[in-house]
Amino acid sequence: MKRLTGSLKSRAIIALSILLGFSFSLILLSVLESFDETIDQATREQMASNANALMAAAAKEVDGQLLMPERTGVKRFDKPNSDLLRGYIFSANGKLLWQSISSNGKPIDYQPVFDLDHRVELTTIEMDGKTYLVYEVDTLLGSSSSGYCFVTLVPANKYLSIVEIFTNHLRMWVSIAVLLVVAVCWMVLWWSLKPFREVEEQISEIESGHRDSIEGSFPSEVKRLTDSINTLIISEQQQRQKYRTTMDDLAHSLKTPLAVLQSFSSSLKIQSKAPNEAEIVNLCKNINSQVQRMNQIIGYHLHRSVTGHHGLLRQSVQVEPVVNELKTTLEKVYSGKQINFITALDPSCIFHGDEDDLLEMLGNLLTNAFKFCNNTVSLTGYVESKQHNQPARLTLLIDDDGSGIDQEDREQVFHRGIRADCEKPGQGIGLAVVKDLVEGYQGHIIIEDSSLGGARIKLILPTKA
Known part of the structure; x- marks a missing residue:
């Protein structure tokens, strides 16, 4: 995970992918829901049209008995062994009174519930290994009618396949759109982050000693960064030069006292052969003086390296x-x-x-x-x-x-x-x-x-x- 989030580009791509995935998922769900509602409404209208055709074919009710013609006049109802459209009429208590020629006398695994308050019902049933859409309309044929349930049945595969095809196509195009947007954003990020890559390359060259500063034309946001880095580099170089100069000056200033000490050392060797107490005391005094002078020189140069050349006083x-x-x-x-x-x-x-x-x-x-x-x-x-x-x-x-x-x-x-x-x-x-x-x-x-x-x-x- 650290490797994936180790660069700004990776972080931006990951964040953008998550955002696009979430956004397009919401869009996909919204479109699918809207499409489902549209298909449902179109299906209801089509099924209502079939039910109305069946009700129109019902002749009349005589002495409480429903009289139906042999043929409805609707080809899909009157075609034998047709699975495209079936029609059924049930009494208010759920008894099957009539079924269309297209049903070929096959029973239906559906039990209507007569309810004038909710007179229209659309549902699905499984029959003979297939899924069917069932549309039920509860109505009265006259003022003294006991009521009937008109039921139409059509295969659901036509509508389901439409939904499936649309869903598959929508997912495909949404996926393509996501990939295109990510690709475009990756190119934009690659182009936008190019100045940072140039800065990174130049910093590597500075670290390897092949460059002294960051050069080139950069956007204003990056220019402030490169100027700060260059200022830091110059400050570090000046500090290094200052330390080097201080050490050179210190070494140079110590040369004379060291030469004097070397001279005193030779004198002490001579005195060791023929000791002269007064001369030895004088040499020790001079050696101590030179040591103090060396301490003074060291303190002086250290003070200059910290505070500058001289003060106001x-x-x-x-x-x-x-x-x-x-x-x-x-x-x-x-x-x-x-x-x-x-x-x-x-x-x-x-x-x-x-x-x-x-x-x-x-x-x-x-x-x-x-x-x-x-x-x-x-x-x-x-x-x-x-x-x-x-x-x-x-x-x-x-x-x-x-x-x-x-x-x-x-x-x-x-x-x-x-x-x-x-x-x-x-x-x-x-x-x-x-x-x-x-x-x-x-x-x-x-x-x-x-x-x-x-x-x-x-x-x-x-x-x-």
Whole structure:
């Protein structure tokens, strides 16, 4: 049963079949009943005509005795051994007084009941293995007549066969009509449900990875469904991309702390050979600091994945302490390069936003500068005063003396996964993260040529100053 009702088409066909079956059954019964009434009325009229012919042939009643001519004048009554029409006359007390020549003297298995209140009676009897229609008329031939029962008898097969033939034909045509209506309705349903089949096929293609969305022209009722499904698909894709981006950003942000921990691990191995208590305490302190930093990074990225880039409430963050914290970490990671890190930050350099966002932006930019420089990195910061319709802006310049970034690559490197230098390790995520954060603060990031010979990253952020 579940398989039969598993689709809208099956349900509609089943419901329609039940409805049509019930409706046409009522129609069939009504037509048959009406036809039976018509046949009954026609039969009564025919039998009444026969009875009237028999009564007309009755001559008269003399001294209470019925006088009948030898022949009635009606051929069917006067034809010997004719089974088409028989006539009988009974007295009021049920005594057979006369019977037609056509009856051939055969008795009739019928007992009339004289009743002037119900003077006409039509019934059936079984005789000699056949069914007959019996029509009885009770009447008086005169004022002093004791009354007589005029009975006519005809075979019922003629009328029954008419009813049977009509019934069979009616059932056949009703059945054909039902089948035709069901077939037409099935075709209408097939055509009406075609958009749903197309949607089902496209959803299967989406599930198998061969299609990204539902496309095509659909009726208005289905269009709302397909639009909702497409919106759901896009939302799911965006959510997946958001999780993927969050994981990439998290992995990228953890690279530097992990590199520092790896450096501390090497130092601990050295200390295990010649222990220095003060040095070990310092290493433990630094390791704990990096672990806390990693927890902070994880919490930061989880928070961003849930609430977005930043909230409405913004802090006033001094840039210099953040730079000093990053400087300490990066000098440990890149201690082998002996990098000269020059800072020139104006005391008015204050970032209005989330401190973790500033740490993420500067961390990615300074990590790139340390990675690609030869031996010099410079960070300059100042606040441009308000001019005309332009608000005051915090400007940070990060320069290095590396090979720089080619002009044609400067837009591409801000795209996730794109790298200008494939020789050094990396995933091409850092600049994309920075650009995303900067634009979230309605700021700008620009790549220029540095006076040191490498690249300059210019960071421009709004400020309240």
